[in-house]
Amino acid sequence: MAKEFPCKRAVVYPVGKDKYGRVAYTHLTFHQLDKESDRLAQSLERAGIGRGIRTVLMVKPSLDFFVIIFALFKTGAVPVVVDPGMGLKRMIGCLKESRPQGFIGISLAHVVRILFPAFFKTVKIWVTVGRRWFWGGHTYKKLIQKPWEPYPVSKTLKKDTAAILFTTGSTGPAKGAVYTHGNFDAQLRQIKTHLGISSDEIDLSTFPLFALFWPALGITSVIPDMDPTKPALVDPKKIIDTITDQEITSMFASPALLNRVGKYGKDKGIKLPSLKRVISAGAPVAPSNIKQFSSMLCDGAEIHTPYGATEAVPIISIGSNEILNETKDLTEKGYGNCVGYPINNIEIRLIKITDTPIEKWSDDLIVKDGEMGEITVKGDLVTRQYFEKPDADLLAKIKQGNEIWHRMGDLGWRDKKGRIWFCGRKSHRVITENGTLFTIPCEAIFNAHPKVFRSALVGVGPQKNKKPLICIELIDGDNKIYKKDLRSELLEIAKQSELTKNIETVLYHKGFPVDIRHNSKIFREKLAIWAEKKLR
Numbered sequence: 001m002a003k004e005f006p007c008k009r010a011v012v013y014p015v016g017k018d019k020y021g022r023v024a025y026t027h028l029t030f031h032q033l034d035k036e037s038d039r040l041a042q043s044l045e046r047a048g049i050g051r052g053i054r055t056v057l058m059v060k061p062s063l064d065f066f067v068i069i070f071a072l073f074k075t076g077a078v079p080v081v082v083d084p085g086m087g088l089k090r091m092i093g094c095l096k097e098s099r100p101q102g103f104i105g106i107s108l109a110h111v112v113r114i115l116f117p118a119f120f121k122t123v124k125i126w127v128t129v130g131r132r133w134f135w136g137g138h139t140y141k142k143l144i145q146k147p148w149e150p151y152p153v154s155k156t157l158k159k160d161t162a163a164i165l166f167t168t169g170s171t172g173p174a175k176g177a178v179y180t181h182g183n184f185d186a187q188l189r190q191i192k193t194h195l196g197i198s199s200d201e202i203d204l205s206t207f208p209l210f211a212l213f214w215p216a217l218g219i220t221s222v223i224p225d226m227d228p229t230k231p232a233l234v235d236p237k238k239i240i241d242t243i244t245d246q247e248i249t250s251m252f253a254s255p256a257l258l259n260r261v262g263k264y265g266k267d268k269g270i271k272l273p274s275l276k277r278v279i280s281a282g283a284p285v286a287p288s289n290i291k292q293f294s295s296m297l298c299d300g301a302e303i304h305t306p307y308g309a310t311e312a313v314p315i316i317s318i319g320s321n322e323i324l325n326e327t328k329d330l331t332e333k334g335y336g337n338c339v340g341y342p343i344n345n346i347e348i349r350l351i352k353i354t355d356t357p358i359e360k361w362s363d364d365l366i367v368k369d370g371e372m373g374e375i376t377v378k379g380d381l382v383t384r385q386y387f388e389k390p391d392a393d394l395l396a397k398i399k400q401g402n403e404i405w406h407r408m409g410d411l412g413w414r415d416k417k418g419r420i421w422f423c424g425r426k427s428h429r430v431i432t433e434n435g436t437l438f439t440i441p442c443e444a445i446f447n448a449h450p451k452v453f454r455s456a457l458v459g460v461g462p463q464k465n466k467k468p469l470i471c472i473e474l475i476d477g478d479n480k481i482y483k484k485d486l487r488s489e490l491l492e493i494a495k496q497s498e499l500t501k502n503i504e505t506v507l508y509h510k511g512f513p514v515d516i517r518h519n520s521k522i523f524r525e526k527l528a529i530w531a532e533k534k535l536r
Contacts, residue, residue, distance in 0.1 A: 023241065055080060185380075
């Protein structure tokens with residue numbers, strides 16, 4: 001891309017405001033990004049961070065972040081990426097598990113490793129991005145100042161490890177998904193062909209890791225002025241101003257950010273004519289959320305809701321036109337969230353629900369269309385294993401010759417058109433004496449009430465005979481609701497649906513616990529523990 005578009009902006013970053021209050025931006029062209037990552041790659045290799053060296057990366061979204069990640073890929077090193085929002089204890093536990101040999105981080109990250117030295121015993125090479133205090137090691141500033149020489153990019157192979165990306169651990173212990181260079185290559189091809197993105201576009205990615213795809217496709221990536229660990233608290237005006245200032249054509253938004261920006265834009269009557277597409281993922285996207293944000297879009301622009309996970313993404317997708325015109329009403333009646341059709345050559349099968357390992361693939365596992373099953377996927381972009389987690393591999397991977405099927409841990413069904421309907425996590429299903437309840441269908445019944453912001457189905461009691469109950473989070477500012485009357489209304493709604501007729505307990509919870517990465521995925525395990533204590 002540096003050869004093809006040398007003077008084109010690769011990465012754009014806000015650096016404050018001018019004296020008139022206008023946002024000022026800085027950028028790197030493709031030529032500059034290539035040259036700076038060459039310089040850094042030379043220095044990193046001399047420092048010992050070369051091919052196969054697992055290197056923790058703890059750097060905030062910035063121009064430096066892009067330079068560092070591409071320099072690491074050029075050397076053939078293996079970035080280890082952990083979400084800092086998962087909490088300090090879990091984060092350093094993940095880092096210890098990966099047994100890193102290199103560490104590149106901002107000053108605060110180095111303070112953490114000084115406070116917990118036992119977790120970083122394997123690290124031999126340290127690089128500080130920003131001010132280095134009393135600790136040793138290299139500084140990014142000095143490494144990047146080396147004279148430029150063309151860097152011979154490492155001859156990595158399709159099967160070679162490219163990165164270790166840790167899951168959020170929203171439904172169990174966080175695990176390091178091992179990405180190969182073949183996985184990344186397949187992801188790029190899927191994204192480019194499915195979304196029809198051309199190199200003359202400009203992207204606003206509110207999730208830093210997704211931003212890395214665009215320069216590799218010749219697309220300008222704009223870093224927004226926001227805290228990426230708190231998308232639900234984003235300033236909607238800043239996002240909208242950036243879209244307008246930079247003529248953004250494509251953007252990623254978690255459901256929480258989509259809701260916040262969409263509400264602001266709809267209330268203000270704002271239109272965003274430059275936007276061609278919005279990509280929203282990370283948790284189920286409510287049709288009402290899609291409809292709200294769509295009020296700002298023009299000329300056939302759509303919201304795409306690709307489905308996937310850290311281990312395999314994107315694998316299924318659908319556009320907002322089909323959701324609003326065909327599937328919305330069924331979702332609100334409890335059929336689940338339609339996530340769409342398999343992308344390109346990705347193979348999707350739904351198999352019988354079980355919590356036990358499946359060693360070998362058999363077509364006898366497959367359920368019929370219309371029947372609930374676990375979503376499984378096979379394709380070039382699917383990761384084959386977790387980092388040194390053989391027990392997790394047994395539960396999540398199914399062998400078919402030399403190929404691997406990944407069990408998503410999600411439940412759903414396939415309709416007659418070949419679309420997949422997502423109905424919740426397997427671990428969140430509630431098994432009662434009257435049958436099994438699934439989260440997304442049941443919650444849709446309660447979410448239809450105008451006073452409900454969102455709901456969460458949980459179960460308390462013995463594993464195979466749980467008591468189902470619903471946790472309710474009310475809409476913002478609705479604190480004057482007489483909750484006793486609302487509880488009666490919700491239970492009456494529940495009785496009218498076959499899905500929820502056996503739910504007889506409603507609990508109110510202010511501010512559901514959610515994942516840090518997208519602020520959208522509800523931690524139902526935590527709610528179940530809270531509910532059990534509440535009932536006692």
